[in-house]
Amino acid sequence: MLTAIATAVEEPLTFTEREVPEPGPGEVLVKITACGVCYTDLDVLQGHWPIARFPLVPGHEITGVVAATGPGVSWPEAGTSVGAQILGDSCRHCDYCVRGDQILCPQKRFTGIAMDGGYAEYAVLKAHFVTALPEGLDPVAAAPLMCAGLTAFNGLRQGGITPTSRVAVIGAGGVGALAIRYAVAMGARVAVIGRSNRGEVAAREMGAERFIATQDTDPAEALSAWDGGANLVLNTSPSTTAAAATLTGLAPDGQLVLCGYGPEPLVLPTQPMGLNRLRAMINPSGSPHDARDTLAFSAAHAILPEFTPIGLRDANTALDAMARGHSGKRSVITFG
Numbered sequence: 001m002l003t004a005i006a007t008a009v010e011e012p013l014t015f016t017e018r019e020v021p022e023p024g025p026g027e028v029l030v031k032i033t034a035c036g037v038c039y040t041d042l043d044v045l046q047g048h049w050p051i052a053r054f055p056l057v058p059g060h061e062i063t064g065v066v067a068a069t070g071p072g073v074s075w076p077e078a079g080t081s082v083g084a085q086i087l088g089d090s091c092r093h094c095d096y097c098v099r100g101d102q103i104l105c106p107q108k109r110f111t112g113i114a115m116d117g118g119y120a121e122y123a124v125l126k127a128h129f130v131t132a133l134p135e136g137l138d139p140v141a142a143a144p145l146m147c148a149g150l151t152a153f154n155g156l157r158q159g160g161i162t163p164t165s166r167v168a169v170i171g172a173g174g175v176g177a178l179a180i181r182y183a184v185a186m187g188a189r190v191a192v193i194g195r196s197n198r199g200e201v202a203a204r205e206m207g208a209e210r211f212i213a214t215q216d217t218d219p220a221e222a223l224s225a226w227d228g229g230a231n232l233v234l235n236t237s238p239s240t241t242a243a244a245a246t247l248t249g250l251a252p253d254g255q256l257v258l259c260g261y262g263p264e265p266l267v268l269p270t271q272p273m274g275l276n277r278l279r280a281m282i283n284p285s286g287s288p289h290d291a292r293d294t295l296a297f298s299a300a301h302a303i304l305p306e307f308t309p310i311g312l313r314d315a316n317t318a319l320d321a322m323a324r325g326h327s328g329k330r331s332v333i334t335f336g
Contacts, residue, residue, distance in 0.1 A: 006056045029122060030082060034064075036333075041059060060086040061145075085291050088117075119315060148330070154285065162187075171236040219246045221249070247272065253277050
């Protein structure tokens, strides 16, 4: 099977033929249909994940079909269409795992970072950490839902979104665009915050009622003028500073949720937080039940990302474009 290998930090992927692996106890062999090219993959290759082990098969936005099951696996059966996310394994017995919060397990392991992922024609995955795809959901378009979609959906949910919420989304890229559409489908009113007006038309087409360009106005002031402020701000940009700049635009009891952030510290003014009971959190992607809910909601509301299909050997080109900030639509590796 054709496989892409990350050999070391700051080195391009190499391509090689490997034998199709066999699943062990508790594992499934998945014939890959598609694998999204995520910014986390780029972060791994740039050395931003110290826990990454090399050599490594990257990729964690995976969809495919179960080709074989290992000993002890009763579900999913061979032939089941499944998706796999960045959370690849956990201890299964700590309090977090038992209550369904495996993403918080101290011993969690990440697919495409500490475990081989989906930049290959086949992958061996833990059976407990794959999710059945809803019937009729396009498996290629669904691949980015396993990370970008999950991150956006669960960020909104952890932020306490309700049908009466005013939600501000910072950034309208891969995660941000899905967050806008999810929030609108949940009944919320949505504002989008971008650096310039370039994305305003697209944001309004996705259902946003307001667009705030930070090059022209202070985002916190603009949000405060929006019926008293946003109940939830979801940052999908790779900037901690952009998130912090919106804090005082939150309404009382408001929540700032960072799905994206940069290396700079998160610095927030304490007095307005104390006076208005404001909260801030950074939310990891999600657990298996969150992935199931994301896929079900996406299927029910026909929410799928825009993407560009590419071949596996085009992965380096896609990653290089991402590194230069010229990636355009999300790239999805497809396997015929």
